[in-house]
Amino acid sequence: MTRAAVDASAASQTAEAVQEAEAVELVRPQETADTAGIHQEISGTVGTPFSDNAKMSTRHVDVFYGDKQAIFDVSLDIGEKEVIALIGPSGCGKSTYLRTLNRMNDTIPGCRVTGDFQLDDEDIYAKEMDPVLLRARVGMVFQKPNPFPKSIYDNVAYGPRLHGFASNRAELDEIVVSSLQRAGLFEEVKDRLNVPGTGLSGGQQQRLCIARTIAVSPEVILMDEPASALDPIATATIEELIDELRENYTIAIVTHSMQQAARVSQRTAYFHLGKLVEVGETNQIFTNPAHQLTENYITGRFG
């Protein structure tokens, strides 16, 4: 705890400096959004990339895979207890960006990440930041459900055990049950907590993975196409769940389904060729986007 506290104070000092430097920066995107009509070129981000109530804030993010640059100068805030959808064509960098938020890119050889990343004013790329603890605070759900080859119970109990969240069996039981309940899976599996998680249906497996993620009480949940491998019913269940989770968690979701982005998110960010083109209220993005590229993408036109 003390280490974290030291980190936090150091980070908040740098955060102040960063914020000062950004005072000028903050004006730019909003100005461009209002002055011109429909935007044609990618010159800075259009809309409102910054939030008054940021849970995570990233500034000037560049990501390289070897010599190839995948993300160019992306600055974006993820607001507290909001669902932000990251959309864009394949290869636009939205998944890469998502993975920088809990340092999943650390494990990819040749991947280099630069820029400022703050989680509640803590620098998540600081030397002292333990990526394992970070990933407990910033959890992730993947495209393909990936339960461990263990029982349903152990899948959910794995994280709390690892991080020592429970001091006895009763406490662990409670975490497992409440996580499964919040993930909307408990009623379906309560009589068979000891059967392998891999035996569940796809939609159930994905909810199991969400239960596993929320079992360690994360602050932020990253979702990379969580419903793309699911049928419409299971998808609807997951979307319903995302809506409920929003009360307690901050969520960033990458999705190829435009309707899904429109349904579950409050803010939407559109990526194109590694650049952040436009960010805005989801309702605005899907009825009246400011940038021509956003318009072309969400209406299914040639880019």
Place this chain on the structure above:
Amino acid sequence: METDLNITQHISQRFNEELEEVRSLVMNMGGMVEQQVNDGVQALLKADAQLGEKVASSDYVVNAMEVDIDEQCTLILARRQPAASDLRLVVSIIKTITDLERIGDEAEQLGIAAIKLADQNTKPSRYVELRHLGDHVRGMLHDALDAFARMDVNAALETIRAATVLNDECDAISRQLILQMMEDPRQIKNALQVQWCARSLERIGDHAENICEYVVYLVKGRDVRHISLDEIKSHVE
């Protein structure tokens, strides 16, 4: 800034065709309604019962077109889940055809009134005011349909501006008719008929104004209903 919107260039060619098709149906419907209004006004001014009969009996065509276009729009919503300008296009079409259908209803009223007035053998000179209002409203409707066809916000704005005189015109006609009724109570029945025609024309103008507001929504993404002309202008510029 004539047309920032192009409804073509979807990856799905079929979607392009569907939108083009429904849009040209709206143009057809608009053309038909415009003709009805023109005929209705002509029938009144020339005391032409035959033309009045034609207008009064052809409303069903417009009604059928409204139903057809509505269905096409519903299918597009179900199949394509349009977003952004496509969504605004479909929504403004659905609204536009409702107003067009109501304009058709009012034109029908003009036709019915023309038949009645022709029977009375009233002097056409009595309708001088109607002529002026009729021309104004016909111009508004023509411009509104034109603005819709070209997705032209400035033309739409001009037509919205033109709607501001409708009230005054109608009031002037009312005063005129009241005078006539006081002078010659035997004319009251006819004068009321003329008054209702003025009312119909005013409504047609209002519907044309609505259509222009949908054009602004379609192109600019701003809902400009129920706000002042100055506010609309600030949204458009």
